[in-house]
Each structure stands twice: as C-alpha cells, then as structure tokens.
Amino acid sequence: SAVISQKPSRDICQRGTSLTIQCQVDSQVTMMFWYRQQPGQSLTLIATANQGSEATYESGFVIDKFPISRPNLTFSTLTVSNMSPEDSSIYLCSVWRHVSAEAFFGQGTRLTVV
Amino acid sequence: KNQVEQSPQSLIILEGKNCTLQCNYTVSPFSNLRWYKQDTGRGPVSLTIMTFSENTKSNGRYTATLDADTKQSSLHITASQLSDSASYICVVTITSGTYKYIFGTGTRLKVLA
Numbered sequence: 264s265a266v267i268s269q270k271p272s273r274d275i276c277q278r279g280t281s282l283t284i285q286c287q288v289d290s291q292v293t294m295m296f297w298y299r300q301q302p303g304q305s306l307t308l309i310a311t312a313n314q315g316s317e318a319t320y321e322s323g324f325v326i327d328k329f330p331i332s333r334p335n336l337t338f339s340t341l342t343v344s345n346m347s348p349e350d351s352s353i354y355l356c357s358v359w360r361h362v363s364a365e366a367f368f369g370q371g372t373r374l375t376v377v
Numbered sequence: 378k379n380q381v382e383q384s385p386q387s388l389i390i391l392e393g394k395n396c397t398l399q400c401n402y403t404v405s406p407f408s409n410l411r412w413y414k415q416d417t418g419r420g421p422v423s424l425t426i427m428t429f430s431e432n433t434k435s436n437g438r439y440t441a442t443l444d445a446d447t448k449q450s451s452l453h454i455t456a457s458q459l460s461d462s463a464s465y466i467c468v469v470t471i472t473s474g475t476y477k478y479i480f481g482t483g484t485r486l487k488v489l490a
C-alpha cells in the first residue's frame with residue numbers, strides 16, 4: 264500500500280483568498296491525481312499532476328483556478344484560488360500504483376469557504 | 378457515455394443483519410471494478426478488486442460479485458457491524474491510453490445498534 268499524508272485536514276477560509284493543499288507520499292509514484300468531492304457527491308477528477316510539466320486538467324477545471332505543482336515523484340500541491348463558497352468541498356489526493364493496479368487516497372482536506 | 382450508477386442511495390440496517398449494495402455500469406473499455414469504503418471525513422479505502430474474468434471476491438465479511446455480461450456488480454456485507462457505517466463507492470477503471478477511474482455515486486450505509 265501507499266501512505267499518503269495530506270494537509271491541512273480541514274480549513275475555513277474567507278472568500279477571495281487562496282488555500283494550498285499538500286500531498287506527500289511515502290514512496291515514488293508516477294501518477295498523482297487531485298479529486299474534489301462535493302457534499303453528498305462522488306469524487307470528480309480535477310487534474311493529473313505531472314512531474315516536471317504542467318498538470319493535465321479535466322473539463323471544467325482550469326489552471327488559473329486550481330494551480331498544481333509536482334516538483335518530484337513524492338510530492339504535489341493543489342491551490343484553490345480566489346475562493347468562493349461554491350468551492351466548499353473535500354479535496355483528495357490520490358496516487359496510482361502500477362504493481363497492484365490500484366489507486367490510494369489521502370485522508371482529504373475539508374474546505375469551507377465563508 | 379461512461380457511467381457508474383449505484384443503488385440504493387442510502388440504507389439503514391440493524392447491527393448483525395446482512396445487506397447488498399448494487400452497482401450498474403456502462404463503461405468501455407472495462408479494465409477492473411473496485412469497491413471502496415469511505416468513512417466520513419476520510420479518503421476512500423479499497424475493499425475488493427475484480428477483473429473481467431472474476432465473478433466473486435471476498436474480503437472478510439465483504440463479498441463482491443461481478444457479472445460482466447449484464448455489467449452489474451454487488452457488494453454483500455455479512456453480519457454488519459457499527460463500524461460498517463460509511464459510504465461505499467463502486468469504481469470502474471478504464472484503460473484507453475492511460476488509467477482512468479469512473480466513480481459511482483455511492484451508497485451511504487448506516488448500521489444501528
């Protein structure tokens with residue numbers, strides 16, 4: 264399995280501000296992803312974090328709103344920029360392990376924008 | 378359109394009882410199907426994984442089945458415990474150049490004492 268440390272675990276932020284979420288993995292992984300889970304909903308993929316290059320964003324998500332960094336194979340950050348109450352959600356980091364063909368998830372960051 | 382639908386949306390059962398959660402999918406090309414358990418405020422944790430050729434897979438009190446012909450899967454929980462209270466998410470993996478997860482809407486299970 265993969266041990267994923269995600270922080271902060273929760274935060275309450277003012278609208279118009281930005282929050283950066285960190286994801287640290289205990290070993291090198293090729294594929295890292297960021298998901299959003301809105302209240303009562305399932306997970307929605309925001310983007311694939313690519314090491315050494317720009318992230319690949321899914322339809323409906325843009326880099327200006329959700330800038331992502333991936334400086335190495337064990338770490339990534341997701342920033343939620345210029346937040347509004349609609350951004351209140353759980354944000355999850357995920358990694359893919361080819362050996363077991365399985366995705367592992369961080370504990371999530373519960374964001375509330377007021 | 379790739380979709381994964383789950384039923385029921387929510388379920389309440391008494392401790393010690395059994396229950397079955399359903400998952401229907403229209404996903405192509407199919408690689409595998411997983412059931413995840415997500416405790417409130419936590420990330421999803423994998424319970425079982427099944428490939429196209431597997432019909433059933435058990436993990437303790439959890440037993441998953443897969444019918445690739447009808448594109449249906451079920452998760453059966455035996456002798457439920459209070460700690461089983463969680464959301465259960467059916468996830469289908471597709472491989473078209475790269476791996477991609479299609480998440481179901483989830484079933485929220487509440488086990489009462």
